[in-house]
Amino acid sequence: MTAKKLRETQAAWDEVAAGFDEYATPLTISFAEMALDGVDLGPGVRFLDVAAGSGALSIPATRLGAEVVATDVSPAMVELLAARARNEDLTDLEARVMDGHALEFEDDTFDVSASQNGVSLFPDMQRGLREMVRVTKAGGQVLILAFGPPTEAEFLAFFTGAMQAAVPGFDGLPMDPPPLPFQVADPEKLRAQLADAGLNDIQIDTETWEMEFQSATHLWDVVVNSNPIAVALVADLSREQITEVQDILDAKLRERAGESGPAVLTTRMNIGIGTK
Template sequence: MTDTPPPDQVADAWDALAPGYDEFITPESLRHGDVALGRVEIGPGTRFLDVAAGTGALSIPAARRGAQVVATDIAPAMIERLVARARAEGLTDVEGRVLDSRALVFPDDTFDVSASQNGVTMLPDLDAGLAEMVRVTRPGGTVLVAAFGPLPKVEFLTFLLDAARAAVPDFTGPPMDPPPPPFQLADRDLFRERLTAAGLHDVTVDTITWDMTVDSPTHLVNEVATSNPIGARLVAGLSEDQRTEVLRVLDGLLRERSGDRPSAVLHADVNVGTGVK
């Protein structure tokens, strides 16, 4: 037996998040995606695949470099917004495809670079997603995966969890054994092992720090609630009174960080792994 939801349920969950995701997550993730892509060679004519692409964190920066981009996501609403972003920038060489990351349908050895930023790591069956990314990458091509580091070093989430624990005495947060999908590659040694087991060589895993500007407690709650279905369930489980108290506590935490201003810069460790097929 498995508690993995069926693909149509997963697609519906991400579709529901797409408007908020595009508003609160993508502006920051585009900037971070641009940094991550600095680890691979991408230029005019590069055949680039973005797996579980969301609304374009890697696709848009790759297209700006001249790559021929194919972006895939299980959620149609994510792909619609990604393509709209590309067209708004005049990036015409971006194709969006609604696909399950475990069944990419492309022929073997199609792409020069296959990449995913906090996308394929949302799969409970991560190895299946990695195997597909490797399969569709040409020999000598590169696979890149960016994933969150340890939860204590992902502050946009730890600030909210700390506020919820202070405001709601019986609040427990998400189960961490095993860690939820966004954190399944938090250990860099494990990350290297998974990429190597998927068939890659010359594997490297580095840790970078994302800086995220949070304008207000409400902004932070909206970020968590739209980041993925786990965050959405976390916030949705709060009553109105509990949410009000969480916002009050968050305001204090953010002001403590920023010198009594309502906005603050939070940090998140992100592991970026690359390997050659």
């Protein structure tokens, strides 16, 4: 990544960091806790989290006793991640600003290297994966959590449907090629990426992530703070259009929730694990 591109990427993620930490990370932690069952963690295990955001994967890994190093290109994300660790007195979690395309670690440093909706967003995902493999010890594991098809991400379908109904000319996300978060939506594409990066004994599982939304505002806040792509989607909306989108979302969520309680929207996720 060029110095200019690195600065642009840092700025884009810094802009959404506070909202990401407040809205996206709490939802994502629960899925991470489930996915971590697939790797060997415990006291003494050195665990690397690449493109860690504000800690949705790092925090539960540290709770399980691993010695965690979390990296992210965004200084704001790293500050928020470190704050989460301090709030829980998690002393075995180190947070560092770092470009995942060029990890500043020696070869064969970690027992497990992982990324949740992180490396799978890289324009050069293969380079990021190869870096993760490089710093993983022989016999160690690499874990990748990535979105399945956008058509099976209900939070996105609800949001884009409301946008299409409220905003003239909004056609939804371009899908040819798909947005980077969905570049390995096909499990076989994820398998091929992991194999090309040098991993063996690859296992790809698909799991359903159940996301609870308390209100239309909650869903709006999660989506628009989840990625710079979402920021661009809503940047030119008027206050009236935002209100209309949220009104439509409110009706959709009420219908899903039934009589009471939060609305549960499901998202298909791919979990890939390989051994170096």
